[in-house]
Each structure stands twice: as C-alpha cells, then as structure tokens.
Amino acid sequence: MAAFRIAHLSDVHVWKTTFNPVRLMSKRIVGMAALMLGRARRFRLDRLEHLVEKVESIRPDHVLITGDLTTTALPEEFEHAADALAPLLHPPGRATVIPGNHDRYTGASARGRHFERAFGRFAGAAEFPWMRFIADRTAVLGLDPTRPALSARGRLPAGQLAAARALWEEHREAVDRLIVACHYPVDAPEGLRDDLEWKRLEDSHFLAEWLTALGPHLYCCGHVHRAWAFTPPHIPDQLCLNAGAPLMVDRKGDNPPGFLEITLDDTDVAVVHHGWDGSGWVERPMAWREGFFDLARRREARPSGG
Ligand SMILES: [Fe+2]
Numbered sequence: 001m002a003a004f005r006i007a008h009l010s011d012v013h014v015w016k017t018t019f020n021p022v023r024l025m026s027k028r029i030v031g032m033a034a035l036m037l038g039r040a041r042r043f044r045l046d047r048l049e050h051l052v053e054k055v056e057s058i059r060p061d062h063v064l065i066t067g068d069l070t071t072t073a074l075p076e077e078f079e080h081a082a083d084a085l086a087p088l089l090h091p092p093g094r095a096t097v098i099p100g101n102h103d104r105y106t107g108a109s110a111r112g113r114h115f116e117r118a119f120g121r122f123a124g125a126a127e128f129p130w131m132r133f134i135a136d137r138t139a140v141l142g143l144d145p146t147r148p149a150l151s152a153r154g155r156l157p158a159g160q161l162a163a164a165r166a167l168w169e170e171h172r173e174a175v176d177r178l179i180v181a182c183h184y185p186v187d188a189p190e191g192l193r194d195d196l197e198w199k200r201l202e203d204s205h206f207l208a209e210w211l212t213a214l215g216p217h218l219y220c221c222g223h224v225h226r227a228w229a230f231t232p233p234h235i236p237d238q239l240c241l242n243a244g245a246p247l248m249v250d251r252k253g254d255n256p257p258g259f260l261e262i263t264l265d266d267t268d269v270a271v272v273h274h275g276w277d278g279s280g281w282v283e284r285p286m287a288w289r290e291g292f293f294d295l296a297r298r299r300e301a302r303p304s305g306g
C-alpha cells in the first residue's frame with residue numbers, strides 16, 4: 001500500500017454577526033452574545049485563505065473536517081465556509097466533512113438541514129452513521145452526536161450506535177485501516193479533561209465500550225480547541241486525534257492554531273501538527289506508531305466469541 005496523506009481540520013468556526021431580531025430569537029441569541037463578547041476577536045477569519053493555502057501545500061490525498069465549521073449555523077456562515085474551503089473540497093470524493101454542535105446550533109438550523117445543504121455531499125450517506133472508503137481497505141466511519149440544545153453536550157442516540165455496530169460487522173473484513181470521525185472526543189489528555197467536562201458527550205461510556213472492542217483505529221475529533229494525539233487509557237487500541245481550531249488566536253503561545261497531517265503508510269501511522277505561531281508555520285511531530293494497523297492486534301482486541 002502506498003503512503004496516504006490526510007489533512008485533518010476541525011472547528012474552523014466561521015462567524016457572522018447579525019442583528020436581525022427574528023434571527024436572534026432562540027438559542028442563537030446566546031451564541032450571538034458570546035460572539036459579541038469575544039469570539040469575533042478569538043477566531044481570525046482573515047486567516048482562512050492563508051490556512052487553505054497551507055493545507056493545499058502538503059498535497060493531501062484526503063481532507064477530513066470534523067465539525068464546527070460555523071458558529072451559529074446561519075446559512076451565510078455555511079456559505080462562507082463552503083466558499084473559503086472549496087479548494088480543499090474538490091473533487092468531492094477527496095473530502096469528508098461531518099457536523100459539530102455549532103453546525104446544529106438551533107432547532108431551525110437542524111430541521112432546515114443547513115449543514116447537509118452546504119456539506120452533505122462530503123458525507124458517506126444522507127444519514128448517520130455511515131462508512132465510506134477513502135483509499136484501498138481504508139474507511140471512515142462517521143458518527144453524529146450533535147443536537148440543537150442549550151447545552152454544548154452531545155448525545156449519540158442508542159439507535160445510531162447500534163447501527164454503527166452493524167455497519168462495522170458488515171464491513172470489517174474489507175477494512176484494514178479504520179478511522180472513526182466524530183466531533184466529540186470520548187476522553188481528553190490529562191490536563192484538558194476539565195475543558196471537555198462541561199461540553200462532553202453524555203453517556204460516552206456506551207460508545208467507549210464499543211470502541212474498545214474495535215481494535216486499532218484512529219478517532220478524529222475536535223470540539224475541545226486543542227490539538228492532541230493520545231491514547232485514552234480505557235481504549236488502548238485507539239489513537240485519538242484532535243486537530244484544534246485553526247483560526248483561534250493563541251494568546252499564551254501554547255496552543256498554536258493549525259491542523260494535522262496524518263500519514264498512513266501500510267500499517268504505520270505518523271501525525272504531524274502544522275501550527276501558526278504568529279509569524280510562520282511550525283511543524284510539530286505528535287505521534288509515530290509503527291505497525292499500528294497490524295491486523296493481528298485487531299484479532300487480539302476482538303471480544304471472546306465475537
Ligand atoms: Fe468548536
């Protein structure tokens with residue numbers, strides 16, 4: 001198998017201020033207030049074009065975007081995001097895009113399927129969960145635990161998890177390299193767990209239990225605006241990858257905004273973070289796992305009788 005390069009982005013958070021009182025009804029008023037209070041200063045839309053150029057420069061074979069493309073799920077925000085990211089999304093088979101909680105910000109935006117209208121063609125199917133092959137024996141399994149709610153917490157419906165289990169059982173023999181794409185992480189590295197706690201995935205232990213039985217897999221997420229590569233202690237065969245928020249201002253200098261370059265070379269996985277330090281791009285190796293996708297490891301992980 002030839003090396004396959006994935007650019008993983010997340011949490012772009014395109015925003016647009018609006019003072020239309022009808023639109024400010026409902027939860028959006030909370031988001032708009034937060035925007036006024038600082039999000040506009042924290043997410044630098046003027047850097048979006050520069051970001052897209054940098055992602056293109058690594059010549060990815062596939063681009064994976066794990067949600068929160070917008071801030072309050074306005075059609076104008078989706079339009080702006082789709083236009084700005086267009087160079088990365090062509091042809092559509094080269095890109096996979098899943099929603100984040102901000103892309104389902106209000107009941108109206110979820111019912112109106114604003115996300116699907118803008119980015120639905122970069123999904124594996126019209127409804128979650130789905131699985132799509134992006135390279136030889138390499139598949140992305142998409143999950144969607146987002147919902148319009150006052151809380152930022154997500155919830156994966158039991159039916160969606162059951163369908164994901166069935167999907168995996170149906171295709172597992174055809175997959176050597178599995179990538180689970182889900183906006184919400186199930187765990188965060190030590191020191192970042194408090195950042196996740198207030199906006200975590202509710203009942204995540206059900207998902208974690210299934211993931212533990214999957215064997216080796218990458219779990220690409222966002223939601224917590226920090227780039228990381230780590231293995232949750234209770235899911236030992238997972239390499240959890242968070243791309244961070246690529247337009248966020250890094251005031252302290254300890255969280256450079258950027259994206260991940262994931263290289264799959266046969267059974268090996270290498271992850272490099274490309275971060276903007278205010279004056280240039282800095283590469284930071286985040287993970288190197290030789291033989292990560294060795295199928296013998298999956299057989300070991302298979303639960304007895306399974
Ligand atoms: Fe976010």
Ligand SMILES: [Fe+2]
Nearest residue numbers: 068100101223
């Ligand atoms: Fe989020």
